[in-house]
Amino acid sequence: MTSWKQRRVHIPVVCWVPKPGTPMRCTLRAGHSGDHFRAYSREAWPKRAGETQ
Numbered sequence: 001m002t003s004w005k006q007r008r009v010h011i012p013v014v015c016w017v018p019k020p021g022t023p024m025r026c027t028l029r030a031g032h033s034g035d036h037f038r039a040y041s042r043e044a045w046p047k048r049a050g051e052t053q
Helices: none
Strands: 036-038 043-045
Touching: none
Parallel strands: none
Antiparallel strands: 036 043
């Protein structure tokens, strides 16, 4: 059995910017270039000027 100090959890960092007018969020890695994309629904939307995460 491992102690709580030995357990490690990896939480991936994702963009998480919402698609305007919907509850969907981008699931690409943080700092990606190009359009936003949601892997589950396979939908993409353009990155807006000056948009940050």
